[in-house]
Amino acid sequence: MEQRVSFITLAVSDLARTRAFYVDGLGWEPMFSGDDVLMLPIGERLMLSLWSIEGFTAEIGEAPASGVAxxxxxxxxxxxxxxxxxxxxxxxxxxxxxxxxxxxxxxxxxxxxxxxxxxxxxxxxxxxxxxxxxxxx
Missing domain, CATH: 3.10.180.10 (2,3-Dihydroxybiphenyl 1,2-Dioxygenase, domain 1)
Structure with missing residues (x-):
């Protein structure tokens, strides 16, 4: 396996609030924005993928842990x-x-x-x- 990371995926409790923070607040440009996910290119071949908790759970098969990551x-x-x-x-x-x-x-x-x-x-x-x-x- 090549030593690299392509996506950093985080589960968020309110995707609209998260979108407002990163896109409207920080001024970052999304590559894709949907009902359950916001994808932000953050480096050469590196994406920050922000999923609603529901979308994240459906994608990986279990809910994320709670508390401070x-x-x-x-x-x-x-x-x-x-x-x-x-x-x-x-x-x-x-x-x-x-x-x-x-x-x-x-x-x-x-x-x-x-x-x-x-x-x-x-x-x-x-x-x-x-x-x-x-x-x-």
């Missing part, structure tokens, strides 16, 4: 100022945001939660992973 998604940037600007923009959407700060591992990051509580890290990473920043569309 033990996962974070990351959005890397080049400078701490860019991190702070994105966190300030997201804070205007009324979701929980933690301010950017220097981290003991040498980077700078802060977090926000989408409407379903999925945590996004907005970060500057040092070293090899710091070069992993997607070009603007």
């Amino acid at each position: 033990p996962i974070t998604l990351a959005h890397n940037l080049a400078t701490p100022a860019e991190v702070d600007a994105v966190l300030a923009e997201v804070a205007l959407l009324g979701v929980p945001v933690s301010a950017g700060r220097d981290r003991e591992w040498g980077g700078y990051s802060g977090y926000f939660s989408d409407p379903d509580g999925f945590r996004w890290e907005v970060a500057v990473n040092p070293g090899e992973t710091g070069d992993f920043v997607l070009p603007p569309r």
